[in-house]
Amino acid sequence: MEEKMKIKEIIVVEGKDDTVAIKRAVEADTIETNGSAIDEKTIEQIKLAAEVRGVIIFTDPDFPGEKIRKTIIEKVPNCKHAFLPKELAKQKNGKKIGVEHAKPEHIRKALKEAHVMDIEPQELITQQDLIYYRLVGDPNAKTRREKLGDLLKIGYTNGKQLHKRLQMFQISRESFVQAMEQIFQEEQINE
Incomplete structure (x- = not known):
């Protein structure tokens, strides 16, 4: 059996189903935000994770997922970000979108391509x-x-x-x- 790719950083996801999907794809630890109303205790966990091991934010490609990402960026700026295109995060019937619906190979690809956003950016594109x-x-x-x-x-x-x-x-x-x-x-x- 093939050995799973190991992720050093702690991956921030929205919920338990996302954690299950991540663990099917890679060997990693997660922090669950349990929705878009992230409490201060969860933010403190993410801050500690960022200091100790680094963090990859991997939220759903929808409005609530972007809201969570934005909340975390404001309080923990140097996180990596992984993104899934909407079509790769759709439930089989196409009604729901989320990391939990993605195939393991798409999750691995998104995590490999995770990168840090620049907080004080230069304007290269107007x-x-x-x-x-x-x-x-x-x-x-x-x-x-x-x-x-x-x-x-x-x-x-x-x-x-x-x-x-x-x-x-x-x-x-x-x-x-x-x-x-x-x-x-x-x-x-x-x-």
Whole structure:
């Protein structure tokens, strides 16, 4: 039997089902937030985990998951972040989204690609770039943002949050432009 990949950092997830899914995929310890109303005791656990072993935040690719991520970032800034694209986190019937529905290989890939957000980012991509590349104010903007989040491994964001997320992860202009070219090429193929 193949030995499971070991994760040094403690993984922050939303609940027990996420912990079960993580442990199916890798050998790791988790902290469960038990929903988006994270109490101070849980924040203190995450702070200690960050000091001792490091932390990977791995929440669901939805609004509550992003809210949890944002709450933790404000209080524990140097965490790594792992993201799953929505389509890889869907329940078989497609009704629910969450880490607990992801296949072990997708969880392992997301954890391997986890990275730290920069808290004092430089602006490499401007708001004007988002308009130019039709990531805001366009009928297909949401689909493009989803694809961009997947390609750059930064997760999905709405139009307001995209600029901030690109800055926090210090996405290079070159990586951004390459990803957008790929998205536009796929759109042309699918027309």
